[in-house]
Amino acid sequence: MITVSNLVKKFGDFIAVDNISFDVKKGEIFAFLGPNGAGKSTTIKMLTTLLHPTSGSVDINGHDPVRHQHEVRQSFGIVFQDPSLDDELTAYENMYFHAVLYKAAGAGVKQRIHELLDFVELWDKRDVLVKNFSGGMKRRLEIARSFLHHPKIIFLDEPTIGLDPQTRNSMWSYIRELNQREQTTVFFTTHYMEEAERVAQRIAVIDHGKIIARGTAEELKRQTNTANLEDAFLQLTGRAMREEEASGADRLRGAFMRRRGGTR
Amino acid sequence: MSTIYIMWLRQVKRYLRSRSRIIGALGQPILYLLALGYGLGQVFARAGQGNYMEFLVPGVIGMSVLFTSMFNGVEMIWDRQFGFLKETMVAPVSRFNIMLGRVLGGATVATFQGLIVFILSFGVGFRMPMSHPAGYVLSGVFFMFLMALFFTALGTGIASLLTDFQGFQLIMSFVVMPTYFLSGAIFPLDHLPSLMSYITRIDPLTYGVDGLRGSLILSNHFSLGLDFLIMAALCLLMLSVGSYLFSQIEV
Numbered sequence: 403m404i405t406v407s408n409l410v411k412k413f414g415d416f417i418a419v420d421n422i423s424f425d426v427k428k429g430e431i432f433a434f435l436g437p438n439g440a441g442k443s444t445t446i447k448m449l450t451t452l453l454h455p456t457s458g459s460v461d462i463n464g465h466d467p468v469r470h471q472h473e474v475r476q477s478f479g480i481v482f483q484d485p486s487l488d489d490e491l492t493a494y495e496n497m498y499f500h501a502v503l504y505k506a507a508g509a510g511v512k513q514r515i516h517e518l519l520d521f522v523e524l525w526d527k528r529d530v531l532v533k534n535f536s537g538g539m540k541r542r543l544e545i546a547r548s549f550l551h552h553p554k555i556i557f558l559d560e561p562t563i564g565l566d567p568q569t570r571n572s573m574w575s576y577i578r579e580l581n582q583r584e585q586t587t588v589f590f591t592t593h594y595m596e597e598a599e600r601v602a603q604r605i606a607v608i609d610h611g612k613i614i615a616r617g618t619a620e621e622l623k624r625q626t627n628t629a630n631l632e633d634a635f636l637q638l639t640g641r642a643m644r645e646e647e648a649s650g651a652d653r654l655r656g657a658f659m660r661r662r663g664g665t666r
Numbered sequence: 667m668s669t670i671y672i673m674w675l676r677q678v679k680r681y682l683r684s685r686s687r688i689i690g691a692l693g694q695p696i697l698y699l700l701a702l703g704y705g706l707g708q709v710f711a712r713a714g715q716g717n718y719m720e721f722l723v724p725g726v727i728g729m730s731v732l733f734t735s736m737f738n739g740v741e742m743i744w745d746r747q748f749g750f751l752k753e754t755m756v757a758p759v760s761r762f763n764i765m766l767g768r769v770l771g772g773a774t775v776a777t778f779q780g781l782i783v784f785i786l787s788f789g790v791g792f793r794m795p796m797s798h799p800a801g802y803v804l805s806g807v808f809f810m811f812l813m814a815l816f817f818t819a820l821g822t823g824i825a826s827l828l829t830d831f832q833g834f835q836l837i838m839s840f841v842v843m844p845t846y847f848l849s850g851a852i853f854p855l856d857h858l859p860s861l862m863s864y865i866t867r868i869d870p871l872t873y874g875v876d877g878l879r880g881s882l883i884l885s886n887h888f889s890l891g892l893d894f895l896i897m898a899a900l901c902l903l904m905l906s907v908g909s910y911l912f913s914q915i916e917v
C-alpha cells in the first residue's frame with residue numbers, strides 16, 4: 403500500500419530524511435517512531451504530496467506523489483501534527499466542507515457526518531464555532547474529518563497529543579475498528595510508546611533522518627533486551643535530548659500554541 | 667465547480683461572522699469622506715473643479731475595495747500559519763479551483779464592503795447627478811468587482827510567497843498605501859506634473875476608480891470602455907500569475 407525506497411529530503415545542506423526505505427502492507431497498522439526532529443513529519447509530507455522529495459521514490463496505493471498527485475490525494479486521509487481546522491467555521495461546516503472537497507458530499511453524507519461526530523462525541527457541539535473548542539475537541543474533530551471520505555490509507559501525525567486517556571483509548575479503538583472493517587491502512591507517529599506498543603503491528607524507528615530499527619514491538623524489545631517499548635526506544639535512540647532547529651514559522655507557531663495552553 | 671463554490675462560501679461566511687471587522691473597516695472610509703470631503707471641498711470648488719464630495723466618493727469606495735481585497739488575499743498567511751491551508755492543499759481537487767474560489771469569495775466580500783461605503787456616502791451629502799441611476803449603479807458595482815478581483819488575486823499571489831507575518835507590514839507600506847495615494851482616488855488626473863501623471867497611469871486602481879467615476883458621477887478622465895478593457899485584462903493577468911504562485915506552494 404505504501405512503498406518507500408531510498409527517500410531523501412534536504413533543506414539546503416541539512417539532510418532531514420536520509421535515504422530511508424520501508425513498506426506498509428494493505429490493512430496494516432504501522433508506527434513511525436523517533437525523537438523530536440528525527441524526520442517523521444517531513445517523511446509524511448513527502449508521502450502526502452506536500453513536499454517534493456530531493457531523491458528516491460514513493461508509491462502510495464499504486465501512484466507516485468510527485469507525478470500523480472491527484473490519485474495519491476484521493477487515496478488518503480490525514481491528521482496533521484499542527485491544527486488544520488478553520489476556526490471561524492462550526493464543527494459541522496468543517497466536516498461538510500471536507501466532504502465537498504473530497505467529492506463525498508452525495509447522498510448519505512449527513513448520515514456519515516452524524517455517525518463520525520457522534521463517535522468523537524461532538525454531535526451536540528456541531529453548530530459551535532471551532533475557535534470555541536478546547537484543544538482536545540479540535541483534535542477529535544480532525545480525526546473524525548480524516549475518516550470522512552473512506553480513505554484507503556490514513557496518516558496520523560501525533561494524533562493523540564493533548565488528548566486525555568479516555569479519548570485516546572476510544573480513539574484507538576475506533577481506528578482499529580475502521581482498520582478491521584474497511585481495511586484502512588494506518589500510518590501513525592506518536593511519542594507515547596505504550597500506545598505504539600499496544601496498537602502497532604509493525605514499527606520503524608527513525609533518528610537523525612535514518613531508519614535505525616524496524617520490526618514488531620516484540621522484536622524490538624528482544625533485539626534490545628528490554629522489557630517494554632519505551633526502554634527499547636531509549637536504548638535505540640540514546641538518552642540525549644534533541645535540539646530541534648525550528649524555522650521562523652515553526653517558532654512563531656510554537657509560541658502561539660504554547661500561549662493557547664499548548665498541545666505539544 | 668463545487669470546489670469553487672465551497673471556497674467562495676467559506677470566505678463569505680468568515681466575513682459575515684466577523685462583525686467587528688466589517689465595522690472596523692468602515693471607520694477609515696468615513697474618516698476620509700468627512701475630513702477630505704468637508705475639509706477640502708471649499709478649496710476644490712474655488713479651483714473651479716466642482717463638487718469635491720461627488721468626486722471623492724468613488725475614490726473612497728475604491729480605497730475601501732482595495733484595502734478589503736488586499737487584506738482578504740493576504741489573509742492566506744493566517745491560514746498557512748494556523749493550518750487550514752494544508753487541508754485544502756492535500757484535497758484531490760485542482761489548486762486553480764481552490765484559488766479561484768478563494769479569490770471570488772474575497773472579491774465578493776470586498777465588493778460588498780464597497781457597496782456599504784457607497785450607501786453610507788449618501789449620509790454625508792453625496793448625490794448622483796442623474797435621474798435614473800439604476801443602470802449606472804450596476805455599472806459601478808461591476809467596476810468595484812473588477813477592482814476587488816484584481817487586488818484579491820494580487821494579495822493571494824503575494825501571500826503565496828510569504829510564510830510568516832513579517833512581510834505584512836511591508837505590503838501595507840509599499841503596495842497598498844502607494845496604490846491608493848498614487849491612483850487619482852483623491853485628486854483629479856488632469857494637469858499633474860509629468861512624473862506624477864506617468865505614475866498614476868501605471869497604477870491599476872486609477873482605472874478602477876475612473877470607471878467608478880464614469881458610472882456614478884458621469885465624469886471621468888479616460889472612457890468607460892478603456893477602463894473596462896484595462897481592468898479586465900489586469901484581472902486575467904493577475905489570476906494567472908496568482909494561481910501559478912498558489913500552485914507552487916509547499917507547506
Ligand SMILES: Nc1ncnc2c1ncn2[C@@H]1O[C@H](COP(=O)(O)OP(=O)(O)OP(=O)(O)O)[C@@H](O)[C@H]1O
Pocket residue numbers: 413416418436437438439440441442443444445483646647648649
Ligand atoms: N521547511 C524546513 N526547512 C528547514 N528545515 C526543516 C524544515 N522542515 C523541517 N526541517 C527540519 O528537519 C528536521 C526534521 O523535522 P520533522 O518535522 O520531520 O521532525 P519530526 O520527526 O516530525 O519531529 P517532531 O517529533 O518534533 O514532530 C528538523 O531538524 C527540522 O528542523
Ligand SMILES: [Mg+2]
Pocket residue numbers: 442443444483559
Ligand atoms: Mg513531527
